[in-house]
Amino acid sequence: MSRMLHTSDWHLGHTLHxxxxxxxxEAVLAEIVDIAQESQPDLIVHTGDLFHTSSPSGLSLITAITVLRQLAAVAPTVVVAGNHDSPTYFRFFDMISGPSVGRGLYFVDQFRTAAEGGVFTFDACGGEQRIRLAAMPFVHPNRFWQRPALSTTTADYAEGMRGLQQQLVDAMREGYDPDRDVLFFAAHVYVTGARRAKSERQVSESFEVPPENLPQVSYTALGHIHRPQVVRGPAFQARYAGSPLAMDFGEVGEQKSVVIVDADPGRPIRTEPRSLLSARRLDIFEGTLDKLRADAARYDGTxxxxxISGEEPDVHLAQKIAEIVPNAIAVKLDLDLEPAADILVDVDPVEELELPDAFRAYLGQEGVTGAAADDTVAAFIKLLNEVDDEAPSPVLAEQLLSAALEDVWTETT
Structure with missing residues (x-):
C-alpha cells in the first residue's frame, strides 16, 4: 500500500489584524511533522501558498526550509508554487535544498512539462509499488492570452488548463503498470463549486476549472481553498487539504487538517483527514458588554x-473589552449600531449637501449620535479649515527639479 501525506496553504508570514x-x-507545523513521523508516508505533497506574500520575511524563509527539511527526512517532499508564492524563491530553494544537493525536497516553481520536471516517480512499499505524481503549480490566466485588445476569458482559461493538464497526465501514463503504479495529481487551482471561506477574497471565480476536467487518477491533491473539503463531481477523489490554521474570522469553526491518502494499484483509495489542534482558536462574540462579562472564560487564549451592541461610540470601549477578557487576544472590535434617524439631514434629494452636513448624515447612518456626533463633526470642520488655510506642501520631485534648475551644470571645453 502506497501512502501520501497532503498538506497545503501554510501562508507563512500571515498576521491577523x-x-x-x-x-x-510553530505549533501547527510541529504537529504536521509529528503526523508525518507517525504515519510514515511514502510521499509528502504541499499544494501551494507556502508563503503569504511573494516577498517573505527572513523568519518565514527559515521556518519554511527548516520544516520542509524535517518532512523530507521522513519521505520525499514535493512543493508546488501557489499564487502567493514567488517562482524565483522556489528556484532558489531548489538550488540550496533540492535533489541536486542530495535532499529529498522538490520545488515546482512554474508549469513544467514532464521533460522539464513536471512529473515525478517515487518507489513505495520497498519498491513493490511506484508512485507517479504530476505537479501543476498556479497558472496565471495571462498564459492563455491570445487575442489583442481582449482579456483571457473563463472559457479560455479552462481550455488552456485542460491542455496543460493533459500533457502531464499523458506523460505520467507512459509505461504505466496497472499492477504496480499509483497515479496522483497535485494542483493549485480553484475548482468550480468548491466552498470558500468568507475571508478568501483573493480567490477569483473568473478563472476556474470545472470538476469534470480533473484527471482520472487515484487522487487529486488540491491547494488554493482554505476550507478542507472533498470536491464533488469527478469520478476519482479530489480534495482540498485546506490551510493548517484559520487565516481570518471568516474561517471560524473550520476543522483544520492534513490528509493521509492510502492507495493500492487498481483499488479505491482511502483518505483520512488528521485534525490539527494546536493553533490558538479564533472566535466571534456578539452581544452586550454584560453578556461578554458572563462568558469571559470561554475566550481565554483566543x-x-x-x-458589541447597546453601547454608544466610545474611544475606551476596546480597553473595557480588554479588562473583561484579559486572557483573550482581542484583535478586532465592531460596534453593532442602528442608523440614527434623528440625526439624518432632511434635504431635497437633488440638493447637494455641504461637506459637514454630508458627514453628519453619514455618521447618523452609522449609528453615531448625540455628543459623539457633535464632537466628530466639529473635529472634521476644524480639519477642513486647516486644509483651506494651508498652501500645499511641495512634492519631493518638485523640490529636486527646482534645485536642479537653479544650479544648471554647463559643460566646459
Missing part, C-alpha cells in the same frame, strides 16, 4: 472579534 501568528505556525 496586525497580530503575528509566529507561535501558532483571538477575539467582538461585535
Amino acid at each position: 496586525g497580530c503575528p501568528r509566529t507561535d501558532d505556525f 483571538f477575539l472579534k467582538a461585535k
